[in-house]
Amino acid sequence: MPIGSGNAQPQQIMLPPIALEPARECTSPEVRDGLAYWRLKAAGREMPLHADIRPEEIPRLLPYVTLFDLRQNNGSLELFPRIAGAKFEEVFGAIHNKPLETVLPPEIVERWQGAARTLFEAREPLRAVGEVLHDQKTFIRFELVIAPLSRTGEKLDMMLLVCSFSMKGDVHPLA
Template structure:
């Protein structure tokens, strides 16, 4: 069966926009953990310190052989949204393909900028339009090379619409 055409786009938001409390909390956490350094390391991050956000958090491993991003941890809320476990998958493997390509570009942009980035992701399939916000936070074991990314999403009241989008985009 051919997937239905979908529209996937993103708008970059001011990193300090204060519209998404959960994202604000994880950004403040990341800033506190990095201190005077450019980035915190993975060892600085304790998921027990942000348990409320965990269902919407992903840990992404960065590979520089050919720039790839592999999900090492994906929260249960993201499993529910995508209808499958993303652990071990590459960002480019996300469906629909235009969504995977967009996410891959955003991760590459965070590496290039060497800074957190906040986007509003807008998704449309058939007559369904929905959106969510996502922050990308870089981590570095040596303070130079970004080897991990943490993402946190704010779905607001859109969780069911997001589940429907990913289900319909695959059908």
């Protein structure tokens, strides 16, 4: 026997934004080294070119690196993970070469879009630490840096993400 009238509407889940701050110091060696690499490649410019990022120069960091195309279309922002590091995909699933909104729930996509919008405003590397709020994985903590990239040097149209994950209670927690 059915219960209720069958008129229940799905509720949109709202998650807090990813709290970002200017990236000054990082705890995770991978995130710290990724930020140092970005700064080296920026070479005093506002941001490095996509072509400046050479995977063969950072093989140890590749599992922690995700590279997003940022596509603005009629006021909306699409994040397209061109390359996704193995560590990122262990947490979020296979996302590379797929529009983010086709592989992640809307509330997670909105968090990442919010982070990208903040990057557009700041135009400098930003750092965050917190708990993963995807797929009931709040037992996983993260430290990340997102940093601007450009295809041509004229506009910010890509985002470099370097992210490290740890379990809550690890001896060296991310702070």
